[in-house]
Amino acid sequence: MNTGQDTAAIEVTGTTVHYGEVLALDHVDLDVPPGLICGLLGTNGSGKSTLFKTVLGLVRPDHGRVRIMGRTHTAARRAGLLAYVPQSEQVDWAFPVRVRDVVMMGRYGHMGTRRRPRPTDREAVDQALHRTGLTDLADRQIGALSGGQRKRAFLARALAQQAQVLLLDEPFAGVDKHSESTIIELLRTLREQGHTLLVSTHDLAQVPALCDRAVLLQRRVVARGTPDQVLRPELLMEAFGVHTPEEGPVWMP
Numbered sequence: 489m490n491t492g493q494d495t496a497a498i499e500v501t502g503t504t505v506h507y508g509e510v511l512a513l514d515h516v517d518l519d520v521p522p523g524l525i526c527g528l529l530g531t532n533g534s535g536k537s538t539l540f541k542t543v544l545g546l547v548r549p550d551h552g553r554v555r556i557m558g559r560t561h562t563a564a565r566r567a568g569l570l571a572y573v574p575q576s577e578q579v580d581w582a583f584p585v586r587v588r589d590v591v592m593m594g595r596y597g598h599m600g601t602r603r604r605p606r607p608t609d610r611e612a613v614d615q616a617l618h619r620t621g622l623t624d625l626a627d628r629q630i631g632a633l634s635g636g637q638r639k640r641a642f643l644a645r646a647l648a649q650q651a652q653v654l655l656l657d658e659p660f661a662g663v664d665k666h667s668e669s670t671i672i673e674l675l676r677t678l679r680e681q682g683h684t685l686l687v688s689t690h691d692l693a694q695v696p697a698l699c700d701r702a703v704l705l706q707r708r709v710v711a712r713g714t715p716d717q718v719l720r721p722e723l724l725m726e727a728f729g730v731h732t733p734e735e736g737p738v739w740m741p
């Protein structure tokens with residue numbers, strides 16, 4: 489009997505993506521077991537966002553297959569299994585929407601077409617605001633938050649979704665130490681609660697402490713495994729042009 493225990497939370501098989509002439513992903517395989525944090529590491533342009541968009545079904549691969557907990561992305565999204573925190577939001581920051589309203593958007597999938605919040609929706613929003621340290625800012629306009637606070641607001645929106653699988657694109661980029669430690673603590677708690685997280689980051693120094701698995705991407709998968717297996721000088725050199733996590737990534741043409 490298949491108990492579902494061996495079904496990967498995220499499975500990408502032989503996936504290739506072109507944007508016109510640009511090869512963005514080249515036969516990428518990825519397999520994240522449930523309940524783990526997997527770091528997705530690569531330079532600018534290495535295909536991290538494209539891989540997220542492919543998992544979400546926003547980009548159609550030339551070939552290859554994506555499964556989220558054994559389902560297609562359409563079925564997974566319909567079942568509310570998948571939440572996404574993009575790198576930056578294409579929003580009009582002057583638009584008069586409160587932080588609480590942004591987080592409530594994470595509940596839309598639970599509310600049906602009338603989008604009238606019920607007590608359970610309000611509770612989920614309050615909890616997500618609390619967990620991201622935004623309770624005191626809940627009634628502030630989103631455009632009046634700092635960059636790090638905005639990041640936390642979009643993370644809160646994903647939390648309110650209560651999805652099993654979370655995709656986080658550069659959650660630490662441009663955030664201060666306070667926001668960074670709030671986010672790290674939160675990601676660890678989510679893992680303890682059995683969620684699966686795929687987290688892209690340039691910050692290699694964080695990977696050993698945060699991630700159970702890591703994938704080095706340079707259009708194709710350079711390496712995947714535990715952080716120890718992946719953060720090896722020759723592999724980092726191949727993917728980033730650096731020898732150690734402490735040296736940090738540098739731009740490679």
Ligand SMILES: Nc1ncnc2c1ncn2[C@@H]1O[C@H](COP(=O)(O)OP(=O)(O)OP(=O)(O)O)[C@@H](O)[C@H]1O
Pocket residue numbers: 507508510511512530531532533534535536537538539575
């Ligand atoms: N809409 C698009 N049209 C054409 N080329 C694109 C498009 N989106 C991405 N690309 C190209 O595909 C490649 C992968 O881009 P992608 O955004 O996935 O990289 P990334 O690893 O997320 O980079 P970054 O760290 O800078 O966000 C790059 O060469 C990029 O220029």
